[in-house]
Amino acid sequence: MAYMVPETIPRNATTGERILFESLKExxxxxxxxYYEPEIxxxxxxxxxxxPDLGLVILEVKDYTKATLYQINHDEWTLRNTAGELITTKSPLKQARDNARLIQDQLKKDKSLVQENGSYLKFPYGFGTVxxxxxxxxxxxxxxxxxxxPQFVLCRDEIDPNEKEFSPETLIEKIHGMFTVWNQRKNILTEEDIQAIRFHLFPEVRISAEFKAPISHQDQLLLSLHNIKTMDLHQENIAKQIGDKHRLIRGVAGSGKTLVLASRVKMLAKAHPEWKILVLCYGIPLSRSLKQLIHQKIDEPDDLLDLINIESKSHHKDSNIEVYNFHEWLKNRLNMKDTEIPNLLEKLNNKEAIVPSYDAIMIDEGQDFEPEWLKLVSECLNPATQSLLLVEDRAQSIFKRKTSLAQDIGLDFRGRSKVLSINYRNTAQIVQFAWDFYQEHSQLKNKVQEGSVEGIEIIPPQSTRxxxxxxxxxxxRNIQEEMNFVSKSITFLHQQKNIQLQDIAILYRVKNSHxxxxxxxxxxxxxxxxxxxxxxxxxxxxxxxxxxxxxxxKISTIDSAKGLDFRVVFIxxxxxxxxTxxxxxEREVSLFYIGMTRALEWLFLTYSGQSKFTQYLDKVINGRSLQPSNHIQSG
Incomplete structure (x- = not known):
């Protein structure tokens, strides 16, 4: 079964498109x-x-009937519309070919996707009509x-399983035959090639990349990117599948929830430049980081390999996008404190007050929002769009939501929930360590359910490799020894492992004692x-x-590090x-879990006293084998 993006076809698709969508999927x-109707x-x-063994094929779909066709040739088709009027359009095959050439020209700019001995793509690309x-x-x-x-045509009886002439083998064979340039190599596309294709064609899935030096080829400059990182297909599908109306994304720490949200902002801003979009989160540092991420995505040119675009970076209009932490939004936009919310909600209920209106609202760290905060935010949502995205992770919850979302904000998320269960942020060792701690100490361990998207169940993380x-x-023995170790370790990591200082964080629970x-x-x-x-x-x-x-x-409380990550974290x-x-x-259990899952690669846990948590850590040390450790040595 093929992987579809989006995973279900939109409601406004034609019957024929639906049949083709299901046949290709099946x-x-x-x-x-x-991809169905991607914007490129x-x-x-x-x-x-x-x-992988196909390359790339573009299909143009037409729902013409015999009565529709009036006069046709290789270049232009004259059609009779439903009103009986004659209209002239480009041949469907030419439309498909032009789209394929557009994609080819875009991908050819990346030398890693071009044949070594020529200016052709290293994999075949084809096109056809349905x-x-x-x-x-x-x-x-x-x-x-x-x-x-015939090789460039698929008819109804070749795509519809309900037709007696339909054959899956013929469908696959015809798609494999829609090429003008043949390439006999097998396993043409590697995972890296496919990631590079997605990176260049779909800017919204990008996470990061680095430029390689340009090389000259004939009369053109060829550039390339390496260390390309894109969302995985599940993350991309969630960002694109959110569709209309309200949606809930629940994910584990490090699963890319914030990235999906930022990509969603870019897609909505592009599709509806006139929309007012509000992005809210709980913590101030995350709101700053989120604002930087969103502006970077909005400003980034679609074509990273176009030198002109890179040098004269175009700034999209993003004045319609507001990014705040919740209390900052209350103060700046409503001129009030959270203690005044119940009074305002009552006035809104009696139609005695007006609040700002937004066409789309996105909330990160939704698990930390009080019910009345969510209720107020939902009152600001344009009823015509109902575009509310709530992103949360129950295991990171600081405050407990006692009621359901339907009760909190009047919106029922059943059937509108998606789960991100793979942790991409942390190494497998950090994921397992943090989750073991959480499971042993959390009072909510009976709420842990594999793959559940409703209620308040905790999602167990799956680690990457x-x-x-x-x-x-x-x-x-004391804090001075502890900090001496921390500083020496940072110096070692910086000098010997080439880790930048900006990639290191020291997290604390309290800044002083008596x-x-x-x-x-x-x-x-x-x-x-x-x-x-x-x-x-x-x-x-x-x-x-x-x-x-x-x-x-960066020195921070664990609370304020929510949503952020660093290569090295010292708690x-x-x-x-x-x-005490x-x-x-339970809040302390969540906090420690949050702190540990801020670390991308190295996690250091230090203490110079005793508590319930340090006793657990002592037990872990005693339980570890006496084999040589793979920890870094410092000092």
């Missing part, structure tokens, strides 16, 4: 990707098929094969070791001025967890 191989460089080919209301016998009677050769060192755990200032010890130690740092959570102003890419170590003073003044221990 009968093409499982490693084929099929301002055009929308009906179907784009990518297959006539959903004409059968092969109609083509023969009307002499249509004289205008379009990316490996790394086990989390490093170490206890010390007898010691932890934050002073952190800062003093880093200064002694000549390590530049930014205390992100020093004040509201420092949170608002947070710049993720500033080349400094210190773990003896302060669970915090926190009434709900």
């Amino acid at each position: 009968h093409l191989p499982g490693d084929y990707i099929i 460089r301002g055009r929308r080919p009906d179907f784009v098929i990518i297959g 006539f959903t209301r004409l059968k092969q016998e109609d083509f023969i009677k009307l002499d249509l094969y004289h205008v379009i050769e 990316r490996k790394g060192p086990e989390p490093f755990i170490k206890g010390f 007898r010691i200032s932890y934050i002073d010890e952190i800062r003093n130690s880093l200064k002694e070791h000549n390590l530049a740092f930014t205390w992100v959570t020093e004040s509201s102003e420092s949170k608002r001025n947070f710049v993720r890419d500033e080349n400094t170590i 210190i003073n773990i003896e302060n967890m669970p915090f 003044l926190e009434e709900v221990e």
Whole structure:
């Protein structure tokens, strides 16, 4: 069964398109990707098929009947519309060929997709037409094969399983025959090739890439990108399948929820430039990071390999997009505090107040939003669009939602939920370690259900194959020794592992106790070791001025690190967890889980005292084998 993007065809598709969609899905191989009406460089080919042993095929779909056709030739078709008027259009085969050439020209700019000894793509590309209301016998009677050769045509009886002439083998064979240039190689497209094709054709799925130096070829400059990273197909499908009305995305830490949300913003802004879009989250640092990510996606040229585009970066109009953390939005747009929300909701109910209106609203960290916050936000949603996207992870929940979303905001998400269960952020070792801790300590472990999307079940994460060192755990006699170890480890990682300071974070639970200032010890130690740092959570102003890419170590509370990630994370003073003044221990369990899953590759857990959590870590140390460790050595 082929992989479809989107996974279900939109409601406005024609009957013929639906039949073709289901046939391609059912009968093409499982490693084929099929896009329905993707937007590529301002055009929308009906179907784009990518297959490892196929290459790339573009299909143009027409629902013409015998009565529709008036006069046709190789170049132009004159058609009779439903009103009886005659209209002239380009030949369907020419339309398909032009779309294929557009895609070919786009992909040929990347030298990694071009043959070494020529300027052709290293894989075949083809094109064809599908006539959903004409059968092969109609083509023969009307002499249509004289205008379009049989190899470039699929008729109704070749795509519809309900027709007695239909054969899956013939369907596959014909799609494999829609080429003007033949290539006999097998296994033509590697996973890297397919990722590169998606990267260039669909800007919204990009995560990152680096440029390789340009090389000259004949009279043209060929560029290439390496370390290309795109969303996986499931993430892409969710971003594109969200469709109309309200949607809920639930995902594990590191599954790309925020990335899907940012891509969704770009797609909506492109499709509806006049829409007012609101993006909200809970934490201030995440709101800054989210704003940077969204602006970067909006500003990024579709064609990264076009030197002119790169040099004169076009700035899309994004003044219609607002990105805030919730309390900032309350203050700036409604001039109020959260304690005043119940009064405003009552006034809105009595039609005695007006709130700003948005055509689309997206909420990250939705698990931390109080029911009345969600209720207020939903009151600001344009009833005509009902485009609300709620993104959440129950295992990261700081506050507990006691009622259902239907009760909170009057919207029922049953059948409108999607799950992202694969953790892409962390190594397999970090994912497993954090999840083991969560399962042992969470009071919600009976809520853990594989693949559940309704209610408040926790989704167990699945890790990627990316490996790394086990989390490093170490206890010390005092905070000075602890911080000396942290600073020496950072120096080692920076100098020996070439890790930039901006990719390192130190997370703490409390900044001081009645007898010691932890934050002073952190800062003093880093200064002694000549390590530049930014205390992100020093004040509201420092949170608002947070710049993720500033080349400094980031010092932050665990709370404020939500939604962010770093190659290296140190969680210190773990003896302060669970915090004695926190009434709900479950919140502390979630916080520690959040902190650990901020780490992409290296996780260091240190402490110089005792608590329930450090006792667990001591038990892990004792349980580890005495074999040589793969942890980094420092100092």
